[in-house]
Amino acid sequence: xxxxxxxxxxAPPGSRLRRRVGRAKRGGADGVGRPTVPSWEQVARSHDRFxxxxxxxxxxxxxxxxxxxxxxxxxxxxxxxTYQPGNLEGWLSRITTxxxxxxxxxQKRRPTVALPDEPDRVLAGSPGVDAxxxxxxxxxxxxxxxxxxxxxxxxxxxxxxxxxFSYEEIADIVGAPIGTVRSRIHRGRGxxxxxxxx
Numbered sequence: 001x002x003x004x005x006x007x008x009x010x011a012p013p014g015s016r017l018r019r020r021v022g023r024a025k026r027g028g029a030d031g032v033g034r035p036t037v038p039s040w041e042q043v044a045r046s047h048d049r050f051x052x053x054x055x056x057x058x059x060x061x062x063x064x065x066x067x068x069x070x071x072x073x074x075x076x077x078x079x080x081x082t083y084q085p086g087n088l089e090g091w092l093s094r095i096t097t098x099x100x101x102x103x104x105x106x107q108k109r110r111p112t113v114a115l116p117d118e119p120d121r122v123l124a125g126s127p128g129v130d131a132x133x134x135x136x137x138x139x140x141x142x143x144x145x146x147x148x149x150x151x152x153x154x155x156x157x158x159x160x161x162x163x164x165f166s167y168e169e170i171a172d173i174v175g176a177p178i179g180t181v182r183s184r185i186h187r188g189r190g191x192x193x194x195x196x197x198x
Contacts, residue, residue, distance in 0.1 A: 036085060037080065037081075037083055037085055038088070039080075040073075040076060040077045040080055043073075043076055043080070043088070043092070044073055044076075047088070047089070047092055048069070050089065050092065051069045051072055051073075051092060051096060052065055052066075052069055053162075053163075054093060054096050054097075054158065054163065055068040055069050055072070055096060055100070057138075057143075057146065057154075057158040057162055058096070058097070058100045058151075058154060058155065058158060059100070060143060060144070060146070060147040068096065068099060068100055068103070069096075071099050071103075072092070072095050072096050072099050075095050075099060076092070076095060079095070087169070090165070090169055090172065090173055093159060093163070093165070093173045094172070094173040094174070094175075097155045097159070097173055097174055100151070100155065101151055101152070101155065104151045138162075142192075145191075145192050145195045145196065146158065146192070148191075148195065149188050149191055149192070152174075152184055153184050153185075153187055153188035153191070154188065155174060155184075156170060156174065156181055156184035156185045156188060157184075157185055157188040157189060157192070159173060159174075160185050161185075161189075167181055167182060167185075170185075
């Protein structure tokens with residue numbers, strides 16, 4: 001069973017930006033009503049938009065978001081046997097944010113150098129509907145401000161203000177105490193307010 005919920009997004013004072021986020025399916029149930037672990041294919045098919053939306057908010061561009069989703073799906077495939085039926089959306093968010101933070105740490109250790117263009121190489125597909133939806137949900141200037149936040153702040157603000165997770169859920173997802181989560185959200189929002197008023 002699935003539904004949709006309105007989610008408020010932090011925006012300049014006096015304005016409220018709303019967006020609809022499809023809430024996750026919780027998997028099936030066996031004949032006795034106990035929840036069952038979904039297959040990898042079910043997760044990939046039913047949660048692809050959720051994963052892309054979160055990845056896009058964290059990365060800020062289509063290509064990096066696609067790469068992040070691919071890596072997340074690989075990790076889901078390897079770890080699905082450890083999933084305990086319950087909050088699948090929270091579990092996927094934890095994997096996505098951890099994968100994103102791992103990539104940020106790797107980039108800090110290894111400087112990136114642009115590779116020359118390869119004209120004989122064909123890119124697969126175009127941004128498509130998901131990229132269109134993601135880019136329309138937040139104004140470009142707000143998405144750019146999110147990208148200026150330190151990764152830990154960005155993760156906390158996106159999970160709270162874009163995906164509407166509770167402080168407890170975010171603490172569980174990022175593996176930090178609730179006080180730390182509240183602090184990151186408070187500081188992240190403060191930086192966004194300062195940037196918006198500048």
